[in-house]
Amino acid sequence: MNIKFIVVGKLKEKYFKQGIAEYAKRLTKFCKFTIVEVPDEKAPESLSDAEMSEVKEKEGERILDKIKDREYVYSLEILGKERSSEEFAKEIDQLATYGHSDLTFVIGGSLGLSPAVMKRANAHISFGRFTLPHQLMRLVLVEQVYRAFMINAGSPYHK
Template identity: 70%
Template sequence: MNIKVVVVGKIKEKYFTAAIKEYEKRLSRFCKFSLVEVRDEKAPESLSSAEMEQVMEKEGDRILAKVSDREFVFALAIKGKELTSEAFAAQIKDLTTYGHSDLTFIIGGSLGLAPAVLQRADFSLSFGKFTLPHQLMRVVLCEQIYRAFMINSNSPYHK
């Protein structure tokens, strides 16, 4: 099984990088895990809605260039569906049972995801209505993916 996380931008804080590396190591017993960073689009603080769309579209093109047709894609979006950790684990288990061995998770840039990325997604996933820094969201997502594998292997980790 392959799990890929496609993200916009680079991580600046070493402690986020260290946490992600730890989850990569833990996940290695369950899957081939990769984190793919695409360049964020430089933009001034105040943008018109047309400029915002352009930024999201350019970042969206970079994201979609990293996604193949065979991948099952989860887009992280505030308006997505919220799941419990157990329901998320069950979904991953079901997907792999029914032939989806390539799962991709997408975290957009600070402006969100382009409509083209949301259209490509097979599932929009929300971690709630809180706004989290994108770098922290990477750590949270990696932990939840790891938690899903631990739930599916009946490990007491998730309790």
């Protein structure tokens, strides 16, 4: 199985990098894991609605350029569907069983995802209504992907 994260922006914080690297190493037992960073669009602090849409559209084009037709895409969205860890694990297992071996997770920039990216997604996932920094979301997501594999392997990690 191939797991890919497409994320907007660079990860600068050393402690996030270390945490993500640890889970990426653990994931090598279960899948090929990659992170693809696309540049964030530089924008001033206060933007009009039109400028916000333009920023999301440009970032969205960069994201869509990194997605292949065969990939099953999850977009991370506040209004996406919440799942328990067990439900998420079962979903990943079923996708693999039914021929979806390329899973891609998309984390947008500070303004969110473009409508085009949300439309391309096969599933929309939420980790609750909290707003989290996208750097932290990478760490949370990679841990949950690892947890899903551990649940599916019957490991006590999840307890």
